[in-house]
Every structure is written in structure tokens, then in C-alpha cells.
Amino acid sequence: MDVIFSFLQQHLEAVYIVILSVFLGVEVISRVPSVLHTPLMSGANAIHGVVIIGAIIVMGEAEPDNYLALVLGFLAVILGTINVVGGFVVTDRMLEMFKSKKTK
């Protein structure tokens, strides 16, 4: 129990962010036409690519002689970037079509 309390106290801000973000996510999504479900999922997919920041930090803090960390970190950076770049580009391509048909 003490472990959890002290953890909460140390990460109070983070805990607030988590709770507020949960509600925010629910609020933001609740009124979406079903047509947009796929692009929205794809967009959300790109946003969780924010994990790339963790990968960069891991990579950047790895000791130059710690090959395991270097290799895994490197892999993580590549995968994370694919997630971010691919995610946003795919979403944009989907939405491009939605737009083009409206202007026609």
C-alpha cells in the first residue's frame, strides 16, 4: 500500500493527466458519424506513435558500449517512426478522398 501511495504522490501530475485524458478522449469521440470511424481510428493510431519519443530517449541515453540497448533502441526508433509517418500519411490519404468527393 505504502508503495502505491508514495508512487501516487511522486506522480501526482501524471495521475491527473491520465484521469483528465480519459474523460477527454471519451468526450471528443462520442459524437462521430460512422463514416469517419475508419479515418479516426487511423488518426488515433498515428497519435499513439508518440511512443517514438520514448524510443528516442532510450536510444539517446544508451551507453555507446551497450550494444543490446543500442540495437533494440534503434529498432524501436525505426518502428516508432513507421507508426507515426505511415499513420499520418495513410489518414491523410483516406481523408483526401472524403474531401475530393465533396468538392466535385
Added chain:
Amino acid sequence: MLSLIYLIGSVTFIVGLKMLSNPATARKGNAIAAGGMTLAILGTIFLYKHHGQGLHNYGWIVAGLFIGGVIGLVSARRVKMTAMPEMVSLFNGMGGACAALISVVEFEYMTEVIFTGAPVRMQLVIILAGMVIGSVSFAGSVIAWGKLNGSIKDISFKGQHIFNLIVLAVILLLAVVVTITLPAATVILFVVILLLSLLYGVCFVLPIGGADMPVVISLLNSFTGVAAACGGFLYNNPVMLTGGILVGSAGTILTILMCKAMNRSLKNVLIGSFGGPKVAGTSKEQGAYKEISLSDTAVIMAYAQKVMIVPGYGLAVAQAQHACHELENLLEARGVEVKYAIHPVAGRMPGHMNVLLAEADVPYEKLLEMEQANGQFNTTDVVLVLGANDVVNPAAKNDPASPIYGMPILEVENARSVIVNKRSMKPGYAGIENDLFFQPKTSMLFGDAKHVLQQLVAEIVNSL
């Protein structure tokens, strides 16, 4: 400075997501979120400091960003519109793998310096959570990808759900053991948890039917979000926290919304009581169906006043959207009114049909949503059902015993006549018989959707 950048990043994610939920602003929203992401990444590279120390290994980081960027860009640009769902699933898996790898490296650091004490124990819990969720998401996404592109078939064996539960229980148990025996936390145990998580991801998705993949991908999407948020806790990084949790909660809601559109509960999808042979018990006396020839279909459609096309997964599989648009143009030129009736869950993903038809330049005004379409069927002469099945199954309205009872459907039986194009009489993904096919006003036109449409076009051009 960096916290300001992270704040801006978080705000762009929220604004972006909000704008994505409105058709008019969606594209701009995506661009805003992408901009925020770029800012956050650049900020991390140049400004991140831990205990006053900046990052090193810049060469590796830049190389990784470059390689990943090129792969992501090329694959996202090249992928066909019809293969979009698979691609999203694969990208999601990459994110999950990334989160899992971060946890592995962090665990490695932890074993190097043996800490004791409270905060570290909680840190280990977060590392484990990130790794388990990340690798489940990775393995699951890869399977979902394989299933959507058809390289992996549905595999289920008796007691699979119990097996899955046991795997999950073992993962949790081992995680608890590792946490409690912290200083002695062995690498082997950690690796076992990693492997079990991957196994769980595979077993979790394998038995779920292809039609339910969008729901699963959406769920795995929110998993990855949570895994990313674990990283946020680890580094006390607010932008990872907001981004991750936002996607986690939004993804969960989206998953539930998708299930609702199909009138099924999440539990139902995951346990997959759908699609087994057991539901076939609800089928009654079916009677006979009648077939119709291509030339008859061509005549009926060419001389109709109003034709409604109901696209389904068959259209997507056959890549028949262009042929479909061609037929529509031809009929319109002859003065036939052609509309499309889009069921929200037709195809493999909500909105799948809209994207597909948009690719073939079908005008937006021709696509009717379900409620609109249902109001127009009684003035429609011919309904052409292209590879859709469950979304037009009247059992959803009439048969309380049916597994899809209560799901809103397109009421095509109100039209004067219905022509159903399917490859065979095999039931659809839900594995249930469709009474519609046996009704007197329904005729069956067997064949691959694209092939049939092309022949119809040729028939109308040449002989009418």
C-alpha cells in the same frame, strides 16, 4: 522550453482528434496533430535533458528516424485503398512493438543497477505493463493484418478461450512474482513473460472472425495507446501520457461504437459466439432460390426507374468499385436513377464502402446512409446487392433467435425486386442463413462481383 513544446504537442493531439471527428475539418485536424508530433519529436531530440545531461547517439537516432520515415512514407503512399485496414493494423503493431522494446531496454538498465525500494518497484510494474500490452498489441496486429489480407485463416480449437485465459493468468502471475522478488528479478522470467505476451496476442486474435477485425484493430489500437502512456509514466513525459491515454480512451469508445453499430457487445465479439456451426441451428425450412441470368439482369436494370446498389465485402474483395461506377454511369446515361445504400458496418471497417466508392469517384450525393436508404426502398425498382449479406438479412428484424437479431439492416425487401450477387450460396461471415435469398422477389446472380459487373456493362452496351 521543452515542457512548452510538450504542452503544444498535447494540445494539438486533442484539437486534432476533435477535428478528426467532423468531416469538414478532419483533414486539417490530421495535419495539426502531425505538426504537433513533429514538434514534440524535434524538441525531444534537441532539448531533452535528464539530470542535466543531454542525449547522445545522435547518429543512430537520425538514421533510425530516416529509415523508419522512408519505410512509413513509401508503404503508406503505395498501399491500395482497399488494403487500408490492413495497413493501419500493421502500423499499430509497429507502435506496440516500439513500446515493448522500450520496456525491454529499460528492464535491462534496471538489472544492471540493482535498485531497491518503493519507486523502483512501481517502475518495474510500469515497465512490465508496457511490455505486455505492447507485445500483445504487436502480435495481435500482425495476425489481424494477416487475416485481413487473407494469408491467415480463422483458426479455433476447442477450449481456446480457456487456454487464452490461462495464458493471461500465467502472464499476470509471473509479473507479480517478478515484482515481488524484485532484486532477484531474473532475466529469464522476464523473457518468458515477453514470449507469453506474444503468444497471447496471437491466440487472442486468431479465433476472431474476419468480419470483426475492425473492432479488434480498434481495440488493439487503444492497447498501444496505453502502452505508450506507460512510457509516459516511465519518463514522466506529459506528451506521451496525453497522447497515449487519449488514444487509449478514445480507442475504447470507438471500439464500443463500432460494436454498437453492429448491435453486438464487445464480449460477444471477443468470445466469438458468432460464426460457429452451432448457430446454424436457427435455420428453418429454406425452400428454393431462383437464379437469374446476366442478360435478364441487364434488361431489368436498364429499364428500371430507380436502382439501389448495396455494396458489401464482396465488392471490396473483388475490387469491383470501378466496374460498379461504370455500370452506374451507363445506367444514369439511360435515365435510370442510381443510388448506393451504405450500411454503416458493410465491409471490413465502418466507412469502408465510402472510402472504396470514393476511390472510384462515385459522387458523394449518391451514397445514402442507412436511414435515408431505408426510406427510399419502397420507391426503388431494383436493388442490386453486391457481396453484402448480413447487413440485408431480414432475420435481424424477424427472428429473435438469430445471433444478429436487433442489428439495424437495410430493408431491401421493400423494393420491387432484389438481385443478389454472391459467389455462392455460402452464408456470410456471421455464418447464418439469409431468408432474403429465398423470397419470391429475390433472384440470385452468382459470380465474382467485378466479373459480373463488367459483363453487365458489356451486355447493356452491346445489346440494349
